[in-house]
Amino acid sequence: xxxxxxxxxxxxxxxxxxxxxxxxxxxxxxxxxxxxxxxxxxxxxxxxxxxxxxxxxxxxxxxxxxxxxxxxxxxxxxxxxxxxxxxxxxxxxxxxxxxxxxxxxxxxxxxxxxxxxxxxxxxxxx
Numbered sequence: 378x379x380x381x382x383x384x385x386x387x388x389x390x391x392x393x394x395x396x397x398x399x400x401x402x403x404x405x406x407x408x409x410x411x412x413x414x415x416x417x418x419x420x421x422x423x424x425x426x427x428x429x430x431x432x433x434x435x436x437x438x439x440x441x442x443x444x445x446x447x448x449x450x451x452x453x454x455x456x457x458x459x460x461x462x463x464x465x466x467x468x469x470x471x472x473x474x475x476x477x478x479x480x481x482x483x484x485x486x487x488x489x490x491x492x493x494x495x496x497x498x499x500x501x502x503x
Contacts, residue, residue, distance in 0.1 A: 380442075381443075383441075384439050390423075424482065425482050430456030430459075441453070454502045455501045
């Protein structure tokens with residue numbers, strides 16, 4: 378199974394991503410915990426792509442590529458931004474960073490997925 382979704386860089390577009398994850402969850406009969414992990418991880422990645430990657434520029438798109446080949450579900454999120462220094466994201470669980478807003482999305486993605494990687498300087502999340 379392969380699915381592709383292209384959305385404009387506006388927060389309202391996230392509902393289309395939620396619908397895609399719901400559709401895939403039903404098709405794959407994902408258990409509740411796995412569904413939650415996929416939904417939160419993908420929403421975090423897409424939100425980062427919209428807000429930080431494409432800077433809420435509605436002329437730019439975010440693309441979500443989803444593929445399933447038993448037993449692996451792979452998701453790739455691509456924005457049109459310049460990327461970011463993903464290895465320099467602060468750990469939000471450390472006492473010095475608890476009050477800072479940065480790093481929570483990447484932290485969640487890394488802890489909810491089996492694997493997370495960044496390509497094209499961080500403009501692509503796998």
